[in-house]
Amino acid sequence: xxxxxxxxxxxxxxxxxxxxxxxxxxxxxxxxxxxxxxxxxxxxxxxxxxxxxxxxxxxxxxxxxxxxxxxxxxxxxxxxxxxxxxxxxxxxxxxxxxxxxxxxxxxxxxxxxxxxxxxxxxxxxxxxxxxxxxxxxxxxxxxxxxxxxxxxxxxxxxxxxxxxxxxxxxxxxxxxxxxxxxxxxxxxxxxxxxxxxxxxxxxxxxxxxxxxxxxxxxxxxxxxxxxxxxxxxxxxxxxxxxxxxxxxxxxxxxxxxxxxxxxxxxxxxxxxxxxxxxxxxxxxxxxxxxxxxxxxxxxxxxxxxxxxxxxxxxxxxxxxxxxxxxxxxxxxxxxxxxxxxxxxxxxxxxxxxxxxxxxxxxxxxxxxxxxxxxxxxxxxxxxxxxxxx
Amino acid sequence: xxxxxxxxxxxxxxxxxxxxxxxxxxxxxxxxxxxxxxxxxxxxxxxxxxxxxxxxxxxxxxxxxxxxxxxxxxxxxxxxxxxxxxxxxxxxxxxxxxxxxxxxxxxxxxxxxxxxxxxxxxxxxxxxxxxxxxxxxxxxxxxxxxxxxxxxxxxxxxxxxxxxxxxxxxxxxxxxxxxxxxxxxxxxxxxxxxxxxxxxxxxxxxxxxxxxxxxxxxxxxxxxxxxxxxxxxxxxxxxxxxxxxxxxxxxxxxxxxxxxxxxxxxxxxxxxxxxxxxxxxxxxxxxxxxxxxxxxxxxxxxxxxxxxxxxxxxxxxxxxxxxxxx
Ligand SMILES: [Zn+2]
Numbered sequence: 001x002x003x004x005x006x007x008x009x010x011x012x013x014x015x016x017x018x019x020x021x022x023x024x025x026x027x028x029x030x031x032x033x034x035x036x037x038x039x040x041x042x043x044x045x046x047x048x049x050x051x052x053x054x055x056x057x058x059x060x061x062x063x064x065x066x067x068x069x070x071x072x073x074x075x076x077x078x079x080x081x082x083x084x085x086x087x088x089x090x091x092x093x094x095x096x097x098x099x100x101x102x103x104x105x106x107x108x109x110x111x112x113x114x115x116x117x118x119x120x121x122x123x124x125x126x127x128x129x130x131x132x133x134x135x136x137x138x139x140x141x142x143x144x145x146x147x148x149x150x151x152x153x154x155x156x157x158x159x160x161x162x163x164x165x166x167x168x169x170x171x172x173x174x175x176x177x178x179x180x181x182x183x184x185x186x187x188x189x190x191x192x193x194x195x196x197x198x199x200x201x202x203x204x205x206x207x208x209x210x211x212x213x214x215x216x217x218x219x220x221x222x223x224x225x226x227x228x229x230x231x232x233x234x235x236x237x238x239x240x241x242x243x244x245x246x247x248x249x250x251x252x253x254x255x256x257x258x259x260x261x262x263x264x265x266x267x268x269x270x271x272x273x274x275x276x277x278x279x280x281x282x283x284x285x286x287x288x289x290x291x292x293x294x295x296x297x298x299x300x301x302x303x304x305x306x307x308x309x310x311x312x313x314x315x316x317x318x319x320x321x322x323x324x325x326x327x328x329x330x331x332x333x334x335x336x337x338x339x340x341x342x343x344x345x346x347x348x349x350x351x352x353x354x355x356x357x358x359x360x361x362x363x364x365x366x367x368x369x370x371x372x373x374x375x376x377x378x379x380x381x382x383x384x385x386x387x388x389x
Numbered sequence: 390x391x392x393x394x395x396x397x398x399x400x401x402x403x404x405x406x407x408x409x410x411x412x413x414x415x416x417x418x419x420x421x422x423x424x425x426x427x428x429x430x431x432x433x434x435x436x437x438x439x440x441x442x443x444x445x446x447x448x449x450x451x452x453x454x455x456x457x458x459x460x461x462x463x464x465x466x467x468x469x470x471x472x473x474x475x476x477x478x479x480x481x482x483x484x485x486x487x488x489x490x491x492x493x494x495x496x497x498x499x500x501x502x503x504x505x506x507x508x509x510x511x512x513x514x515x516x517x518x519x520x521x522x523x524x525x526x527x528x529x530x531x532x533x534x535x536x537x538x539x540x541x542x543x544x545x546x547x548x549x550x551x552x553x554x555x556x557x558x559x560x561x562x563x564x565x566x567x568x569x570x571x572x573x574x575x576x577x578x579x580x581x582x583x584x585x586x587x588x589x590x591x592x593x594x595x596x597x598x599x600x601x602x603x604x605x606x607x608x609x610x611x612x613x614x615x616x617x618x619x620x621x622x623x624x625x626x627x628x629x630x631x632x633x634x635x636x637x638x639x640x641x642x643x644x645x646x647x648x649x650x651x652x653x654x655x656x657x658x659x660x661x662x663x664x665x666x667x668x669x670x671x672x673x674x675x676x677x678x679x680x681x682x683x684x685x686x687x688x689x690x691x692x693x694x695x696x697x698x699x700x701x702x703x704x705x706x707x708x709x710x711x712x713x714x715x
Pocket of ligand 1: 613614615616617618627628629630631632
């Protein structure tokens, strides 16, 4: 039995739907299309899938997906909470299942009508009083109703602490868009963003402008995870999981960890990083490209610090020096990220991580032996290092 | 209240309106003219001479009087006849509203509008407006009540058919939370009198006591009876000593600003924007989220001194807010 998750699982299939602003389809249809595409991409039979993992927030039940796609019997039906923080932890669940022999082939998925259906940050309502509802009620009456407003507290504090300016956020937005411009699946395909556009965009929650915030998308994305041995015999070049983690940190709340001594760092992300570096035996110097969760631009600035690509407080300069672009130290979000490709809650980010290992990105850096992927910021989250077989 | 099936049927019916033009294009009754511009400027208190003083306007970049861009949708308004359509719909938008009104969504509230202008309108321009029903949200629970946001998009063009601007207009069609007064009492449009309010906290075992204290005029924080540690927001157990016994202390209200954000969008009904949302370091050593009032957004500074007070909304809801203090 393995005692670490290093090289015990691999991403062998990627499936996605069209990403749009109005899918005209049910979320179940999107989920099934993505799952089906992941199975075909890997080149296995539908009835070989024996595990399904998705977001707690997802509206497509595992059994509904299984029945609709014709998957047959399952040994793992699992959900992960905390919004975008769940993306990498889906892979964490799947990797644990295949490493221990619980499952042979797990599909993880996320599908949402994020634009045409239930949108994020539209307030919370309900008649049943839960701890979650009470948690949000410390913020809602004061007008703090959106993820942008919650993350802005940390961004303001970060800028104050380190003297970082909004120019750093602008660089994240502009460099990410450069990648989307070459990605036909991206919402902003062939639509570059200039610094002038960025500064002219309307304020959302200071310091965040419109182009600091990710978009809303209708679509689905799924990944097939199996053992490295099995992955070798399948259709695609596998992306080996060198390390994968889920982590929360003392004082953790869902988006509102406002009561810790320090708001200018991401301690849960630092833990997620420490775990994957230890598992893989790799360090930041070994990472050739990254997919850092970018629901909001300051999150990228803070994460380059969490993962040790620069010192605390230097993230603002790191992103301004062209490091995030092709040819830079750390080509980041080569698909356009959540900001400019699509917002499939970060599962699309993991798909791009696997594409980078395959050599299939629309913005493929020359050397891509190891790719780092993170998930949601400000919530219990996770990190993933993918490598070549 | 509708049954689940009735609601499904209602939603299917209203969604059929999406993408439809509300009716034929509407052309301005009068071409753009000085009299209407003058009346609009009077009503709005706009004294810009380029809208009303020929001599000044001729010397300006416009070379003559232009209409205020914000007047864009005024030119094609229907006039007094507009009121007729609410009982006997004369266009698709009114038909949509009528369907919702009949289903109990009697309230209507303009929530926001977006406009974009391609060029200034000049005297003599004839404006044509084409309006489509651009979207209907899923059912939303708002401060005003449960309802649907309906967005219409109007494209304005000139006599040559070139676009001069567009406007999105969003209304909330909702079931008022409290029974509206009979229309006859208030001379019609009773639902318009309903004022949306901020989202209220649910009142559960772990938090209701705190809001009840605020309602009684006291801002408190929870204190562990086992180890005296203060904690906020309140929770049922002390993370320090795991005691479930607690009481509370009234705070001095003095604190400093730890961090903040000025919230501009999205603008939910029931709140006044922008909002200066604040994380406050209370003198007692715990933090509290609130808003800073009576302070310009640009005057917010981390570390500034704040003082709490209890604010009461028009609907009687009380909550602690902060103001700058010496
Ligand atoms: Zn205690």
